[in-house]
Amino acid sequence: MSNPSKTNDLKKNIRNTLKNRPDGELPYKKNTRKAVSKRDERAGEWQDFSERRAHISSRRREDIEDLHSLHKTLRDNLKSHGVIIHDAEDSDSACRHVLDILHKHKIDRLLKSKTMLSEEIELNSFLTEHGVTPVETDLGEYIVQLRGETPSHITMPAMHLTREDVGRLFEEKLHIDYTDNPEELTDIARNVLRQEFLAAGAGLCGVNFAVAETGHIATVTNEGNGRMVTTLPRVVIALMGWERVTRSLEDLSLLWQMLARSATGQKATVYLNLMRGASPGPSGPDEVHIIIVDNGRKDIYEDLEMREMLRCIRCGACLNVCPVYQQVGGHPYGGVYPGPMGKVISPLLLGLDNAPDHPFASTLCGACEEICPVSIPLPELMLLLRSRKINLHRGIDYEAPAWKTFEKMMSNEKNYNKATKAARNIQRYWMFGNPPIPGWTRQKDNPDIAPVPFRDLFDKIEDDQEPDDE
């Protein structure tokens, strides 16, 4: 059983992952490419896709710009529907709010629907340490929880596994006969989880968006577990990232359609759960809490170069289309958020010191920006973070002298000619084929420096006006 990488040494994690990749088709490579082609098909159905994308991007940009005032409106509306609001500055205070609510009601088992924020604040391990059992009810989350792993993807938590992996897992953990039939596996999980739902005292869900003008708490799911988690238990807790506010139901509708198309290539998700406060009696919970979690988001808001990152609606499309993610899956990134959005948001949430290689682990191909439903310029943000990392480690940076030399060589034609001539001589007199270039020649041959550079050839052809081809 593969254990998720807890270390943030991305370079090492990637190297190890590539070294230990099994033969045959890799589930994350297959599943990401399938998701992209479904997404492309759905996007193609909208003739005016780029106009819609531009419109949604600008609506979402306005949401973020107006975040402080939207929060005021939202709070008033949540309160008027009897929702109890808690503010959490960081992971620890968010976890404590959850625990306090459970303690008050003497509940020691918490049903959860999928929420990446609960992964970010490491809620499960906190609760376990404090005597509460968290139970994941999203099938993918349930599978990774049984394996003792974290999700490898923000919308498809178990996408690094094959159905055979899941079959063997259920056989071992649930003591049933092996099957790798997806329907049978789903039925098995459903039967186990149904008992949990009926006995549950408290449920916790994530929040895709909270609607400021109406006070609706919106959760997007495909399995129906989100609805059960927020209707069956007496106490319901919604865990929301500070930036997840949108203005109106109309905006929610736009965002929902874009989210579904981008994430899974669906026109709409199977469920869009709208919760609006407590409804004591048989039809809903007695108490609804919302915990609004900052955990670094307000700093991103204040960081004008990075504020755009708060637009992210966590669709996961940038993971699916990323040539790096496709090769290594999500676990090597450490932390919670993998892929291109993770390369930007992890250094921002954890600090660049704790994720120094993240912004560098990209070819800058731009596929992430192209697919992003809210037009976040991810490569540009990665480039900015690269330069911040260099400035942060100024003085202890072993690369810096090389770049100084580079600059000197490129700042002056004479230096350039001298340096390239030296390189040409090294190549010419190297005794064993081509001289090795660190990081290049282990797996591929290096290019030959031409015997005569263009600048000298140009002199020869300049007069006769007919370039020689050989």
Next chain:
Amino acid sequence: MPNNRKVHLFIPCFVDQIYPQTGLATVKLLRMAGCNIIYPKEQTCCGQPAFNSGYRETATNLAERFIKIFNDAEYIVSPSASCVSMIKNHYAELDLRPLVRHEYDNIKHRIFELSEFLVDELKCTDFNATFPHRVAYHTSCHGYRELGIYDQPVELLRKVKGIDLVEPDDRKQCCGFGGTFSVKFPELSTTIGEDKVEAIQQTGADVVTSTDDSCLMHLQGLFSRNKIPIQTLHYARIIAGGEALI
């Protein structure tokens, strides 16, 4: 095709040193299209490697140097989409001195990747080349996503007699080069490249072409190490040189 346009040639450093034939082909095509060529000898590197590695001061110094050298150009043309995008798009993200920024604003609309210039500006597409090979066209990410270049080189290549132009299945997928990425994450860069190599092999092509010698350098390294008999050639060389190349 006389047009008497004055064109400043930008031959990126690695093309100058490793792929001078691409530079010569560029000169030949521009001259066939009737341009007068100016090649400022002081030019070196546009600064992209430093910029992508996070060394913005170095990149800014090299950018300011570039802008000064090409300041009075009417047109700047280069056979490398990635370097053109560095100048056209990313120089804007640098902290240039106000005076230089003003000069930059003047030149940034006058810089073109070669095929953009030939097809969109000069409307020259037929250079009477013959190249009887199956050629796979590799889309460069920076050309396609940062400059919107796709139709122009394909149009030029379609005019070549005898060519069988094909594309790998994953045509929008990166080759894995990524400049200094290929040195920082060598195994990853190679692994991504191997998928591209496989997709190219499946086309049955014996030549791969692109707008960027940088992608081709990475792919050629993999072909040659794995003894795969596919040759990489910048499209300018195919159009300027034709049959004589192989």
